[in-house]
Amino acid sequence: MSPLSARLVRSPEDDPCPREAVIARIAARALRLELETYPKPGLVSHVDAGSHTDMDAGTFRASTAAVAPFFRALVGAGAAGAAMPALRRIGLDAEVAMRVATGGVNTHRGAIFGLGLLCAAAGALPRPAAGALGGFVRERYGAAILDGPVLLHAAGARVRRRHGVGGAPAEAAAGFPSVYRIGLPALRRGRAAQPCDEEAARVETCLALIAHVEDTNLLHRGGPDGLAFARDEAARFIGEGGVAQPDWRDRAEALHRAFVARRLSPGGSADLLAMTVFVDAIEAAP
Numbered sequence: 299m300s301p302l303s304a305r306l307v308r309s310p311e312d313d314p315c316p317r318e319a320v321i322a323r324i325a326a327r328a329l330r331l332e333l334e335t336y337p338k339p340g341l342v343s344h345v346d347a348g349s350h351t352d353m354d355a356g357t358f359r360a361s362t363a364a365v366a367p368f369f370r371a372l373v374g375a376g377a378a379g380a381a382m383p384a385l386r387r388i389g390l391d392a393e394v395a396m397r398v399a400t401g402g403v404n405t406h407r408g409a410i411f412g413l414g415l416l417c418a419a420a421g422a423l424p425r426p427a428a429g430a431l432g433g434f435v436r437e438r439y440g441a442a443i444l445d446g447p448v449l450l451h452a453a454g455a456r457v458r459r460r461h462g463v464g465g466a467p468a469e470a471a472a473g474f475p476s477v478y479r480i481g482l483p484a485l486r487r488g489r490a491a492q493p494c495d496e497e498a499a500r501v502e503t504c505l506a507l508i509a510h511v512e513d514t515n516l517l518h519r520g521g522p523d524g525l526a527f528a529r530d531e532a533a534r535f536i537g538e539g540g541v542a543q544p545d546w547r548d549r550a551e552a553l554h555r556a557f558v559a560r561r562l563s564p565g566g567s568a569d570l571l572a573m574t575v576f577v578d579a580i581e582a583a584p
């Protein structure tokens with residue numbers, strides 16, 4: 299662990315900054331709620347492992363527990379005005395902790411990056427108005443994100459080069475437009491359609507994101523055809539009424555099975571679902 303992370307990672311009992319601890323807990327809760335959302339096409343949930351053979355709900359729970367202290371460190375770094383290289387060091391330490399906790403499996407790399415940047419923004423902004431967290435990431439860190447080192451042999455970087463898509467760095471540098479333009483409106487639409495079922499609202503959000511996002515995980519596993527299949531099917535689900543349909547759960551489960559049959563897994567959309575839940579909680583707070 300880098301000295302910066304070691305200084306900033308604290309146990310909740312001796313935490314002198316309750317607001318920072320609360321924000322970090324909200325980030326970890328967002329990861330748990332993402333996991334506890336079913337059906338999410340091809341993705342791991344508390345019900346099954348979707349298109350994955352190397353991870354399940356237990357792997358995600360262990361990963362969430364391991365990375366949570368680093369969210370606290372990122373909130374603190376944001377509050378202290380840290381620049382991108384400092385955040386990056388904490389993010390890389392979090393990736394190491396994730397891999398130790400999961401036996402080397404990549405559960406939350408995208409979430410550490412995106413949710414981590416939003417945590418830093420929440421640390422920097424005492425009372426974030428609607429849209430403020432994404433705007434802060436764009437203004438403060440956007441250029442550094444795009445100029446940052448590229449991990450040439452990472453699957454994501456390879457896929458981004460081959461297919462000319464921006465992936466996680468472009469999404470963050472632009473201030474998370476998928477969260478604000480797609481995720482949050484879908485969460486509110488889902489709540490209006492199913493006022494007593496928060497899980498339904500998260501399913502609506504997840505499907506709306508899959509229909510929109512250029513997800514490098516879908517490209518990695520399914521190529522352009524896999525990405526197009528996933529986006530078209532998710533768009534059809536949303537276009538036909540989403541979770542406002544009486545049989546929405548059956549339809550979403552059928553979609554889940556179709557993704558699993560093709561080994562498709564929209565991991566980037568899952569991360570953006572967690573980020574949407576986080577932004578909704580932080581920016582809505584009084």
Ligand SMILES: CC(C)(COP(=O)(O)OP(=O)(O)OC[C@H]1O[C@@H](n2cnc3c(N)ncnc32)[C@H](O[C@H]2O[C@H](COP(=O)(O)OP(=O)(O)OP(=O)(O)O)[C@@H](O)[C@H]2O)[C@@H]1O)[C@@H](O)C(=O)NCCC(=O)NCCS
Pocket residue numbers: 372385386388389390404405406407408409410411412414415447448449452453454455456458464465466467469511512513514515518519563564565566567569570
């Ligand atoms: C900045 C990086 C994180 C960029 O990494 P990379 O070069 O790999 O770029 P991307 O592929 O674009 O993104 C990385 C992960 O982000 C998720 N993602 C994918 N598409 C999008 C998108 N359009 N918008 C936002 N986010 C996106 C996705 O993560 C999720 O999927 C992973 C699990 O997938 P799985 O199917 O298991 O796939 P693999 O393990 O890859 O292999 P197989 O099993 O299929 O064989 C999981 O991580 C989810 O979270 C992308 O994977 C990085 O380069 C970096 O610099 N990190 C340093 C840390 C840092 O700077 N931190 C800043 C402050 S915290």
Ligand SMILES: Nc1ncnc2[nH]cnc12
Pocket residue numbers: 332333340341342343348350405406409563564565566568569
């Ligand atoms: N629930 C999930 N299943 C598979 N990949 C993911 N990446 C982030 N969340 C995920």
